[in-house]
Amino acid sequence: MPQQKKISFQDVRDEVMRRIEARVWPQGALLPTEAELAEEFGCARATVNRALRELADRGVIDRKRKSGTRVATLPVKQAKLEIATSRKLVEERNATYRFALVSREMRVAPGWVISQMQLAAGTEVLHLEGMHYADGQPFHFEDRWINIAAVPDSAEADYAETPPGEWLLAAVPFSNAEVSFGATSADAALAEYLACAPGAALFQMERSTWFQEEPVTFARMTFHPGYRMRSRY
Amino acid sequence: MPQQKKISFQDVRDEVMRRIEARVWPQGALLPTEAELAEEFGCARATVNRALRELADRGVIDRKRKSGTRVATLPVKQAKLEIATSRKLVEERNATYRFALVSREMRVAPGWVISQMQLAAGTEVLHLEGMHYADGQPFHFEDRWINIAAVPDSAEADYAETPPGEWLLAAVPFSNAEVSFGATSADAALAEYLACAPGAALFQMERSTWFQEEPVTFARMTFHPGYRMRSRY
């Protein structure tokens, strides 16, 4: 190994990873202390710390004060799912994106939306329905509910061509969210929108969003038959 | 703000986050340089760097050398999906877990598995089918293919009660994987295993796993009707 350059935290991280994969340090094994590794690699302890911290974030190792660093026995792998806009999903496939607003109404939120968004009973919400297309083919149907109290401007916004997801992302950029994935059967309306047979199995994503503890929106996206959401990790 | 203790990188991170949410720094805005923030907060630049690095990892800000740090315009939110073992999924619901092996055979991999796992044509693989139960209720059906060349012991292992997923995780702990989610209709066999009507919409997860560039296994998990996979971010 060329000692010309300084050892980077990535060098340390990768070498530690290599040893774990090669079973130099098998599952559950105790690794040397940061100080020992720093001496071995000829770098500062902070460098080793940064390297091991990244591996701990990935779930590859477990760290505890006093007891030391161990190779994780059941590596908790995490898939990072990027939740992008529909436009991005479509354009990543080199397809042309188009959105069409289907319906729009102000109404008192129904019970299941009250419950889903954790709203007060009787809250007025904006209900939108729309279709997302990729190269003119149905991509997914969107059923969205917006708490206008949280985003007053949303009642006046024009969603005819800018999908509500993008509009909200621009208006309320940072928030925490809850997402869930499942499957549903196409009812008559979905079958028509998605150009599929009634009863077809459809992939569905639901997302509830909050901004500073206040419920903002709930969206249910139902995708065309055969759609799969992918990720690497 | 109490100046008694040293400023931690978390203090800096949270305060920067607060200002972004409060629109002190709106979307696309240029933040002060690390040096300026360090001076304002009365801490070292390394501390500011760590704080901003975490926000950049989350996708909240974009950082570029020379041009500086900006509030992300389209926050690329990432959902961290923990891909745990089936046992963990079930036990998190305070249910009793049970696995049952349904079938087991050695065979030449069919074309779609060859393609899915990127195997050489004619490769011998171990094909397993099994059911996972939660409190005796069908949880999901597993259709798994194992490249025995990558994990020779796997051909001899006993999967009668230890699900192949857990066995492999112990034998080949660290690898990279590709995962996808979708929906499928219950065929006759799935309907029977999952105790549901034929044609029911089912949530499906597929995962291909490699260990050091060598394909290890492909698994298709088909869940009971109504199952949803959840995550926060």
Add this chain to the structure above:
DNA sequence: TAGTGGTCTAGACCACAAG
């Protein structure tokens, strides 16, 4: 109580990219 990781500092040099 002592060992180990967690963090902060002050300074330094490097790497990338806008002008």
Add this chain to the structure above:
DNA sequence: TTGTGGTCTAGACCACTAC
């Protein structure tokens, strides 16, 4: 060319926890 983030260092103190 120069400003900005990216990283490393050497040292220090702190916080948690097994003993």
